[in-house]
Amino acid sequence: MIVPDTKNWTWVLERACAECGFDAENTAYPAIPERVLESATRLGSALERDGARVRPDERTWSVLEYGAHVRDVCRIFDTRLALMLAGDGVEAPRFENWDQDATAVADRYGEQDPAVVARELTAAADRVAAAFASVPSDRLDLRGARSDGSLFTVTSLGRYFLHDLVHHVHDVRG
Numbered sequence: 001m002i003v004p005d006t007k008n009w010t011w012v013l014e015r016a017c018a019e020c021g022f023d024a025e026n027t028a029y030p031a032i033p034e035r036v037l038e039s040a041t042r043l044g045s046a047l048e049r050d051g052a053r054v055r056p057d058e059r060t061w062s063v064l065e066y067g068a069h070v071r072d073v074c075r076i077f078d079t080r081l082a083l084m085l086a087g088d089g090v091e092a093p094r095f096e097n098w099d100q101d102a103t104a105v106a107d108r109y110g111e112q113d114p115a116v117v118a119r120e121l122t123a124a125a126d127r128v129a130a131a132f133a134s135v136p137s138d139r140l141d142l143r144g145a146r147s148d149g150s151l152f153t154v155t156s157l158g159r160y161f162l163h164d165l166v167h168h169v170h171d172v173r174g
Contacts, residue, residue, distance in 0.1 A: 012163045013156055020170035024159035029140060032158040033129035039165035040074070040125030042174035043067050044118040052114045061109075063172045067117045068109035069100060070168050074124035077161040081131050084144040084154055092143035092151060125165075132158050 016023040027035075043066065046052065052063040061069070076098055083093040103109075140154045152160065168174075 013160060017163060017167060020167040022163045022166045024163060027159050027162065029155050029158060032162050033133040035162055036125055036129040036165060039169050040121050042169045043070055043172065044122055046172045046174040047114040047118040053110065064112060064114050064117060065104060065109040066168045066172050067114065067121055068107070068112055069104060070165055071117060071121040071124050072103060073164050074128045078128040078131055080144060080157060081154065084142045084157065085135065085139060087142060089142055092145045094145050095147060097147040
């Protein structure tokens with residue numbers, strides 16, 4: 001059994017996720033925007049649940065916390081995609097490090113209003129989906145690099161990003 005490095009989720013680009021079933025290799029780039037919007041809709045619906053603020057256990061985020069996280073993921077990846085597209089195609093721009101756990105604490109994800117998070121998630125997903133949809137096919141191989149050195153093309157970044165959304169829909173049973 002191969003145990004994935006959970007600090008570096010790039011393994012999901014190489015094989016299907018055992019938890020959520022997302023298969024990056026068999027996800028066509030043109031499908032990314034629609035699947036982003038679908039995932040955001042499902043998370044938005046989950047945020048309407050009565051218990052959206054309640055953690056199922058100490059170690060698992062509530063639906064609200066997942067919703068706020070995915071909203072921020074959409075914003076981060078919109079910025080990362082823009083960096084890649086603004087690059088010269090020779091040198092891969094470096095993405096600023098983002099500590100998602102520190103952000104969750106600092107921004108008090110669990111104390112936010114689920115209805116507001118749902119609206120913000122929809123807006124962020126609409127924006128990033130449109131950004132991925134607007135990339136010309138001759139720019140899909142532009143590269144970018146995470147702070148840990150992991151390299152992405154526009155295509156692999158989109159698939160990696162989509163996995164995060166699909167996985168969290170799975171997490172909340174959305």
